[in-house]
Amino acid sequence: MTDTELISIGTFARRSGLTASALRFYDDSGVLRPADVDAASGYRYYHHDQLERAVAVRRLRELDMPLVTVDQVLTADPTRAARLIDEHVATLSARADAARRLAVEVKTALVGEDAVPLATVKGPVLAAAVDQVLVATGEAEDYPAISGVRLEVSGDSLTLTATDRYRLAVRTLVPEASSGTEWSATVSGHDLRAVLGEIRRRHVVRLEAVPDGVRFHAVASTGWRDAGGGHGGPGQVSGDVHCRLLDGAFPDHHALVAELAEPVTRVVVAKDALLRAIESRAEPTIRLQVRAGECVLAGSGEASVHVVEAAVEGADAEMWFGVVVLHPAVATAVGPDVMLDIRGPSEPVTVRSADNGDLATHAMPHEPPVEA
Numbered sequence: 001m002t003d004t005e006l007i008s009i010g011t012f013a014r015r016s017g018l019t020a021s022a023l024r025f026y027d028d029s030g031v032l033r034p035a036d037v038d039a040a041s042g043y044r045y046y047h048h049d050q051l052e053r054a055v056a057v058r059r060l061r062e063l064d065m066p067l068v069t070v071d072q073v074l075t076a077d078p079t080r081a082a083r084l085i086d087e088h089v090a091t092l093s094a095r096a097d098a099a100r101r102l103a104v105e106v107k108t109a110l111v112g113e114d115a116v117p118l119a120t121v122k123g124p125v126l127a128a129a130v131d132q133v134l135v136a137t138g139e140a141e142d143y144p145a146i147s148g149v150r151l152e153v154s155g156d157s158l159t160l161t162a163t164d165r166y167r168l169a170v171r172t173l174v175p176e177a178s179s180g181t182e183w184s185a186t187v188s189g190h191d192l193r194a195v196l197g198e199i200r201r202r203h204v205v206r207l208e209a210v211p212d213g214v215r216f217h218a219v220a221s222t223g224w225r226d227a228g229g230g231h232g233g234p235g236q237v238s239g240d241v242h243c244r245l246l247d248g249a250f251p252d253h254h255a256l257v258a259e260l261a262e263p264v265t266r267v268v269v270a271k272d273a274l275l276r277a278i279e280s281r282a283e284p285t286i287r288l289q290v291r292a293g294e295c296v297l298a299g300s301g302e303a304s305v306h307v308v309e310a311a312v313e314g315a316d317a318e319m320w321f322g323v324v325v326l327h328p329a330v331a332t333a334v335g336p337d338v339m340l341d342i343r344g345p346s347e348p349v350t351v352r353s354a355d356n357g358d359l360a361t362h363a364m365p366h367e368p369p370v371e372a
Contacts, residue, residue, distance in 0.1 A: 009034070032057055060073060094249045123218075168257075260362070267290055267313075274295065288321060
């Protein structure tokens with residue numbers, strides 16, 4: 001290695017986005033050793049090839065990842081490295097949830113009240129939104145949070161998200177009023193099902209964060225004025241109904257949606273016609289072919305096909321779905337027509353209303369049957 005191939009610590013710091021002091025620290029920690037150290041001055045020099053590792057160290061540290069884990073990620077194979085990063089992000093998410101809950105407790109103690117108001121929304125609208133995303137919840141011992149619905153209050157929006165890792169349903173509402181509080185938590189899907197009828201019967205409800213869950217409080221108007229009411233449990237006919245929060249990290253749905261590729265094919269099809277075609281198939285998996293002017297549905301062992309007229313933009317496409325995944329995604333769509341955004345045979349397909357973008361369900365295709 002010649003001197004011309006080496007970079008001074010100052011130049012290397014600027015190119016990598018790290019400070020010289022950080023580079024010295026990472027040298028002492030063994031995470032990023034310099035290529036050479038001047039014996040007389042102790043000055044550190046780095047090689048061009050070390051820039052990629054340095055940038056990786058900087059980005060992992062921006063995730064608040066401990067140095068021990070950073071070193072494990074950088075020395076692991078790609079599969080294990082990805083798993084270590086996912087585990088770290090899940091830990092951060094769980095800590096953030098715990099911090100938000102603690103913040104609610106602190107704020108309620110400071111103001112002398114037992115709840116922090118979040119947003120006010122019409123009961124039937126909220127109930128319909130909950131109903132639409134609940135179909136995407138799942139059950140898994142290793143991932144208990146997927147049995148719940150993620151509620152996020154931010155600015156002037158209330159977002160409900162659910163996933164069973166095969167579907168991801170996202171519904172966004174504009175509240176009648178918002179307190180301005182930033183809040184998010186995973187609410188028990190079982191509790192939500194129990195109180196859904198009561199929420200639907202209330203003209204207006206106020207969502208309130210309480211230390212052990214979320215409370216849906218019946219109000220007389222769209223403001224923050226208390227309308228009275230008792231403190232009933234799930235399903236009781238009273239002013240308030242209560243749902244528990246679930247522990248554990250919720251899947252990083254924001255990252256999943258952000259990483260979705262642009263669709264290569266877009267289809268607009270009548271919702272009822274597509275549902276009838278899906279329901280006509282006898283097998284648990286269904287093949288969906290999209291070509292100019294139509295959608296063609298068939299099973300692997302069925303000779304018959306079901307053709308549905310559709311408006312198709314883009315390339316022809318073919319993919320397989322589990323009926324239990326595709327049917328609810330279409331059935332919960334809002335309006336008479338649904339839009340399918342297709343990205344490829346193994347990429348998530350987005351199912352949403354053709355004229356209302358507030359509800360979107362991302363459905364994962366199924367592996368083709370062996371017989372196919």
